Amino acid sequence: MSAGARPTIADVARLAGVSIKTVSRVANNEPNVRDGTRKKVLEVIADLNYLPNPSARSLASRRSFLIGLLYDNPSASYLVNIQDGALKTSRATGYDLIIHPCVYKDPNLTTELQMMIAQSKVDGLVLTPPLSDMDSVVNLLDELGMPFVRVAPADRSDTGRAIYTNDSETCAEMTAYLHSLGHEDIAFIIGHPDHGAVAQRFDGYQAGMKKCGLTVRKDFIAQGYNSFESGVDCAKQLLSLKRPPTAIFASNDDMAAGVIKEAHDRGLAIPGDLSVAGFDDIPLASYLWPALTTVRQPIQQMAASAAELLLTKLGARDDGEIESVVKSELVIRESTGPDLRVSGHVN
Amino acid sequence: MSAGARPTIADVARLAGVSIKTVSRVANNEPNVRDGTRKKVLEVIADLNYLPNPSARSLASRRSFLIGLLYDNPSASYLVNIQDGALKTSRATGYDLIIHPCVYKDPNLTTELQMMIAQSKVDGLVLTPPLSDMDSVVNLLDELGMPFVRVAPADRSDTGRAIYTNDSETCAEMTAYLHSLGHEDIAFIIGHPDHGAVAQRFDGYQAGMKKCGLTVRKDFIAQGYNSFESGVDCAKQLLSLKRPPTAIFASNDDMAAGVIKEAHDRGLAIPGDLSVAGFDDIPLASYLWPALTTVRQPIQQMAASAAELLLTKLGARDDGEIESVVKSELVIRESTGPDLRVSGHVN
């Protein structure tokens, strides 16, 4: 079955009775080929099962048909969704994806990136948080003239080069939802300050509190770092207050999981004694007991859109109209319930 | 800073006063270059910051310096560990990694793989479960003459082309550990039958039971499918027995998480009323309440070894001696404890 050497463009040209260049045009879907000719060539291509040699293509055209995905060790499910989304569109467009983990705090990051870019010769890059928030990276890429798209940057002014979700609005919604359950003492756990988008969720919380006519108490705000452990720490801090909150809204699910763990350890019933909400809707959210109320972030779609946008920039896709904002939505599960401490509010 | 066009091998040759071919030899670390010459060339290379053009290299040498990672939507953390491991060694050897999700049940899988191989021209492949267990895939690759390495295949006879862990032994250990806590009614949840290695954990359980002098009761064996939901289902089945088990050992953590969830819903205390153990040590395991006793599988290292093995086959690495078995180990956390129902056994 392994039919000897694979056919080259010359084979196709010979059999189709046209020049190599014409086959090239057909293979690249270029204009200025008569329909009849195109059809004949396509037939031979299908017949021979011809696929252009990517190395030769790259060498001649100075494009690698590779796009790179830069990330710094995010949560596993976040990463996988990002990858799936990016892969979906890139594959569909004939591009392959090179994944490249980095350490955003590495002082040599830019040097390392420059090396990586020179070595694998990607045609463009997709940046994910926290790299999408780093000026040093953005500037480097601009200097190098390397096309890129940012996923969920905090800075929303870089229009046309970024895809984000409505973090802030959804956090306001979640806050309002907690209030609608009767909660007034709603604490918030801020995310990692280097992760712009996550950190910004705090704004949504504040806006939500304001809209509900609640005041943001300073002691109800804890600074987390996106990790489960930091969630535990923040929960310890918040639940040790002489008047602890009746609801805790964490900027991400991992921290919310930490809160749940700490609450269990203290013998608090959820949501009886404490309501907990998170953000992201990672798989873990539904595995927790009780299942976590959270916000579903369309990560995969963000990545897909980011890749689309990038490929459009690279001229690999025709159309325009890529929505730069994809919407998140509340997912109500079991970890939130009425505030039983405030008598008046309950049914 | 973006110093114009990047230098080519010809530039290096000119400046070093040698032929292009000699530079090529130095760049590829080939023998038969006088030390003095080599040194001079290396200097110029460092000076110019020369990096060979991968496309040209690939075209001329018929190697892509790319290896592919094939997987079918495993758990996120499994995948991420696999990727990290594979990336670590491949990058270090100058290879890039192309990730390729597949659907192992897809009837067109082999065709699709063949396309993918032809398109991206990878030099070799790393297969992860359940693809590492599929004869159709293995045969296809053999026919195509495509080098590959299998991660954790059930079949251990394919020596030199596979990396695995001691699943079975560790499962026997875990079973013995549960017995040492006083448990005799130890149930087991079998993993997905298509995932060879996971399914084989059952053997370890059986061996462990035998070694402890316990008989395997048929009604204590449930068939799961690796998912959280199937864990819930199996737990329902096992806990509804008129004489339910005092410990449940699930073939993976996701299913164990399902068991914990169901136990909570039934008001069972863990580990007071029921001990639960899993396998994999995914991050979730420590986030659960109570934290899950499980088996830590060195996934990352398996992938790293697999990549090493593959790269050795490709002639990209010199050394030999890659351990084909990497060891798993028990991680005792809070979800397992003494069997309180059997009076005699407890302190």
Next chain:
DNA sequence: CGACCAATTGACAACGCTGTCATTTATGGC
């Protein structure tokens, strides 16, 4: 010192494609 052999080096032709530009073939207007 000269022959002889191995180690070192280089010339040159691929590798399979795309870009450029010249050439050929249709199309339209009168």
Next chain:
DNA sequence: GCCATAAATGACAGCGTTGTCAATTGGTCG
């Protein structure tokens, strides 16, 4: 039917490496 113009096609020179093989160099031995 003829010319001007546009569309379609092809010839050919790279793209930046590596493989092959011939040429050169250095070293050894008698």
